[in-house]
Amino acid sequence: MTIHKFIVSLLISLIVSSCGMKSVDGLKNNYDMNSKQIAELVEYFGKLVPPNYRVRIRFDSASDLSLFVSELIGESEYYESIFGQRHVDLDNYVEAKEREQKQAICENQKNRNSLEIVNEKLKWNRETFTGIYEKLNAANCTGIASGRELVYINYGFMGMGELSYMVFDHDLSLGEQEEYSNDCSRMYYKDNIVLTFASGATGSFCISQFNRKK
Numbered sequence: 001m002t003i004h005k006f007i008v009s010l011l012i013s014l015i016v017s018s019c020g021m022k023s024v025d026g027l028k029n030n031y032d033m034n035s036k037q038i039a040e041l042v043e044y045f046g047k048l049v050p051p052n053y054r055v056r057i058r059f060d061s062a063s064d065l066s067l068f069v070s071e072l073i074g075e076s077e078y079y080e081s082i083f084g085q086r087h088v089d090l091d092n093y094v095e096a097k098e099r100e101q102k103q104a105i106c107e108n109q110k111n112r113n114s115l116e117i118v119n120e121k122l123k124w125n126r127e128t129f130t131g132i133y134e135k136l137n138a139a140n141c142t143g144i145a146s147g148r149e150l151v152y153i154n155y156g157f158m159g160m161g162e163l164s165y166m167v168f169d170h171d172l173s174l175g176e177q178e179e180y181s182n183d184c185s186r187m188y189y190k191d192n193i194v195l196t197f198a199s200g201a202t203g204s205f206c207i208s209q210f211n212r213k214k
Helices: 002-019 024-048 095-101 115-122 125-136 176-181
Strands: 053-059 064-072 081-088 143-145 150-158 161-168 184-189 193-199
Touching: 024 064, 024 125, 024 143, 024 150, 024 161, 053 115, 053 193, 095 115, 095 193, 125 143, 143 176
Parallel strands: none
Antiparallel strands: 053 064, 053 143, 064 081, 143 150, 150 161, 161 193, 184 193
């Protein structure tokens, strides 16, 4: 391959790989266009997650997802991870039975990372994941995570970081609007919505687009 063909090939690869990159303007516009779908997604997901569990899920495709689930420990305020795995293939998932058979300190550890057991606890099945995927697609988003007073919804990657929405269960007061705007990684947008940016392992944690006008 000549150097000219190599450069052309490299440029094409860079263009293709950057097509999925998102922007802060896109984050805002997506909410303005899909606010109803986002609200429906939050309501739908809230009904699926029992109150004593926290679930974070992100889809790369309809059957390829990352899933993290934690369960409330007794009467405490602490949650214990019971499942955490990236690139779960829903259509060809094989339970790691040997993990359950290993000697463990407590019974919960024997069942850790068993999708079958997690589905039993959450009362989920294959159709549940399909429903979440379809609701995310309708909102033009890729993932969602439950919380106590808010839900995180992943919009997409920008550079080495990810843009998301923090969706609160109430409209933010003036004090809360100030609290959740830090000129860096979070910016109040409107009503109950805060825009967020979380950097990856490398790269800046702050983005200039979240700087407020003084």
